[in-house]
Amino acid sequence: MTPRPRIPPLRAPRLRIAHTADLAPAGLRAVRDLLDVAFDGDFSDEDYDHCLGGVHALVYDGAGLAAHGAVIMRRVRHRGRWLRVGYVEAVAVRADARRTGLGGRVMGALERVVDRAYDVGAVSASDAGARLYAARGWQVWAGRIAAHGPDGVVRLPEDEGSTFVRPALAGSLDPAHELVFDWRDGDVL
Template identity: 60%
Template structure:
């Protein structure tokens, strides 16, 4: 996907991490650091890499970002190929202009084309955006397949959202067991 007009005055591009030059990655990190007001660490940034990035530019400036990385989720005896959404952010002076929805529309396209499930962990500030787009709070337990075996992550319960792509996604049943995500640095101590 190349640049295209979004109707919001910006140009959207979709690129894999490997296609981003060092300066572009630095711009993404600077946007995320500013948007999350210092609450975005090195592990958070690492989690946003290795997949597809949605970049929104206005007048040559990066104003919004989101990424989708592949994760495996065990649920009900199945290993589900999951598009995990990371690092959704809009520059402070461009918030409430539809850019978050623009990013999520592109993110959802990535998930729909390549995965059976979308998942993310929402901040309180982002929850309304996701819920308004049909993402729903996972009503069951959340865990991780850690180095020592499965571990429950109760702090992720209530903030983990899931989305089934239309026509090809899976519908999850909280009574069938937890969502157990593959492990990555920072998930467990």
């Protein structure tokens, strides 16, 4: 009788939470590579820079990095008060691992960070990403969006309707008053 070939066991996807400072250069390279592929080459150096300096949720499977997302701290002025925002960045799932729940695992980990460490959560969503955030209870911000730029407050109408807030504190936010985010290079949101 011929012995059967040994088939390695399938490795369940493994979630890792780490600050940018705890990721080795090879790990950061894997994140950048995943983002470049997942966003079809439309992920700029500034976009990548925006996801650094915070907490990353990384899901690994037998083929390597399968999903990623990060939450970084930003500031937003609302009703005359500056709030600490857990801003979600760079959520992506490798093409062959999409629709398997990995995006939800990443978001669950990031939401835990947002809920425990920030006044409010926010994310600017693509059309594809909007479905994930809405399904998890994030709410489209119904008010005006602006940023405090080098020359003062600048309204960002292109980000209205695609910016979501985390519902834990969304009830304390009033859409009659704008959200004024801190400025940054590249896409402000």
